[in-house]
Amino acid sequence: MIRFCSWQRRLALTGGIRWKATSSRVEKAESSVQDKAVKPFSAIPSPPGSLPFIGHIRLLKGLTSLSELTSKLFKDHGRIFRFDFIGYSSVFIADPSAVEKTFRHEGKYPSRSFTEANVDYILKQRNDRNFFVFQSGEEWRDTRSKLGKQLMPANVYGYCPGFNKVSRRFIRNVYDVQNDDGFVEDVRDLIRYWSLEVAAHFAYGADIDSIKNKGGLEKEFQDAVGGLVDTLFDLQTGPPLYKVFPTKAYREFNKYLDKLIEIGQVYADQYTSDIKERAAVSEEKFHGMSLLEQWLIEGKMSAKDAISHSINMLAAGMDTTAHTTAFVLYTLSKHPEVQEKAYKQITSVLGDDEEPDGDSLQKMPYLGHHIKETQRLYQVTPYTARWLETDVELLNYHIPAKTTIFGGLETMGQDPTLFKDPLKFNPDRWTTDDIHPFTVLPFGFGPRGCWGRRFAETEMKVLLCQVS
Numbered sequence: 001m002i003r004f005c006s007w008q009r010r011l012a013l014t015g016g017i018r019w020k021a022t023s024s025r026v027e028k029a030e031s032s033v034q035d036k037a038v039k040p041f042s043a044i045p046s047p048p049g050s051l052p053f054i055g056h057i058r059l060l061k062g063l064t065s066l067s068e069l070t071s072k073l074f075k076d077h078g079r080i081f082r083f084d085f086i087g088y089s090s091v092f093i094a095d096p097s098a099v100e101k102t103f104r105h106e107g108k109y110p111s112r113s114f115t116e117a118n119v120d121y122i123l124k125q126r127n128d129r130n131f132f133v134f135q136s137g138e139e140w141r142d143t144r145s146k147l148g149k150q151l152m153p154a155n156v157y158g159y160c161p162g163f164n165k166v167s168r169r170f171i172r173n174v175y176d177v178q179n180d181d182g183f184v185e186d187v188r189d190l191i192r193y194w195s196l197e198v199a200a201h202f203a204y205g206a207d208i209d210s211i212k213n214k215g216g217l218e219k220e221f222q223d224a225v226g227g228l229v230d231t232l233f234d235l236q237t238g239p240p241l242y243k244v245f246p247t248k249a250y251r252e253f254n255k256y257l258d259k260l261i262e263i264g265q266v267y268a269d270q271y272t273s274d275i276k277e278r279a280a281v282s283e284e285k286f287h288g289m290s291l292l293e294q295w296l297i298e299g300k301m302s303a304k305d306a307i308s309h310s311i312n313m314l315a316a317g318m319d320t321t322a323h324t325t326a327f328v329l330y331t332l333s334k335h336p337e338v339q340e341k342a343y344k345q346i347t348s349v350l351g352d353d354e355e356p357d358g359d360s361l362q363k364m365p366y367l368g369h370h371i372k373e374t375q376r377l378y379q380v381t382p383y384t385a386r387w388l389e390t391d392v393e394l395l396n397y398h399i400p401a402k403t404t405i406f407g408g409l410e411t412m413g414q415d416p417t418l419f420k421d422p423l424k425f426n427p428d429r430w431t432t433d434d435i436h437p438f439t440v441l442p443f444g445f446g447p448r449g450c451w452g453r454r455f456a457e458t459e460m461k462v463l464l465c466q467v468s
């Protein structure tokens with residue numbers, strides 16, 4: 001097994017803020033639940049100093065991680081607090097039953113937040129509304145229904161041979177950067193290459209060697225995805241001045257999106273040129289074909305839409321999976337007992353030189369528990385988000401319709417009232433402990449939940465098998 005150094009300090013970029021609930025916080029939360037009278041929205045605890053229209057915007061100044069701020073606010077206010085921001089109020093909750101209730105009220109067209117409308121506005125200006133993650137209402141529902149078939153287990157498992165190949169290449173790359181003592185200092189770039197290569201495999205059927213192609217399209221793609229995510233953050237957390245003039249964030253968002261579309265088109269031209277000849281395929285052959293090929297062959301959407309959705313999958317799956325995988329390897333390196341258990345399970349299912357496929361992966365539940373436990377402590381997104389069309393009552397407070405409700409995943413994942421010994425890394429808790437299902441939701445929930453969950457979990461399990 002490859003030995004990884006522990007890189008906790010350097011990797012704790014977005015999550016990993018640890019704190020212990022103080023008794024006053026828990027008491028405060030419990031007392032509010034015990035008081036049965038429903039209180040008005042204005043009574044929800046909130047940081048002081050909210051100004052007209054801009055609200056608490058001053059608290060965002062100089063912030064590099066929103067979760068840093070919200071962890072503090074949960075500590076200060078308990079399980080629910082209100083945050084005012086450019087004319088809107090959002091509510092943050094750290095209670096699994098309240099998170100569940102929010103999802104149960106999400107309606108036919110779940111929406112993540114009012115900021116979706118901001119992105120929708122920009123896409124309308126571009127006359128470019130076929131990006132799945134940003135779609136809403138009937139348009140979103142229609143797209144999602146057209147993409148259902150590709151999520152079937154047989155289809156996802158059909159990519160295992162490609163995932164194995166890319167994972168073997170990752171290991172070879174890791175060996176290349178090992179030091180004389182057999183340790184690897186920093187594998188973040190290699191993990192990002194791996195996640196781009198697996199995503200390019202299922203999205204386009206591309207076989208990319210990022211190290212060999214250094215400086216090529218892959219690097220441009222990664223930079224564009226990173227840039228897009230950063231500008232999205234700026235667009236969503238600043239006043240919508242781009243409606244008045246093209247702000248820097250607005251121009252950059254468009255620049256990165258144009259770049260992604262350009263690269264998607266290059267991949268599409270390169271890897272689907274023989275699509276017409278392959279149009280008559282049996283169901284069995286269909287599995288294992290790239291997403292783009294399948295969508296083009298199915299013909300339920302235009303080629304332009306199919307290309308946009310394939311870029312969307314690549315972009316949505318790349319950094320999320322890389323981040324999670326970095327921490328999966330980190331927790332593996334930190335906990336020899338976890339390595340041992342994973343190794344035993346893998347070798348009890350796979351023979352020498354045998355590679356994992358859908359059947360064998362299903363016989364390795366421990367790998368799933370290891371991933372889930374990693375996600376409990378090291379979240380990609382520290383919140384779930386929903387914007388409801390109807391009023392709802394949460395934790396004895398009235399929440400009016402059209403309020404964004406954020407579920408504090410990071411806070412709940414480390415809450416000692418929800419997890420025994422919460423800072424202990426223990427994958428076995430997922431078989432033994434009684435855990436509320438809405439406490440750890442790294443992929444969100446429901447019809448608007450992560451489209452690529454099965455892809456991500458399969459890729460990571462294949463990598464774990466290859467690493468052992």
Ligand code: HEM
Nearest residue numbers: 313316317320321324442443444445448449450451452456
């Ligand atoms: C460990 C890796 C990943 C994590 C942690 C993750 C997490 C998430 C989360 C939290 C959401 C929002 C869900 C909600 O609002 O309920 C989401 C949405 C989405 N994810 Fe992932 N994701 C991962 C990998 C992937 C991959 C590999 C793909 C593509 C194959 C993908 C495609 C999407 C898409 C398209 C959406 C938007 C779905 C919609 O709006 O209907 N994700 N993801």
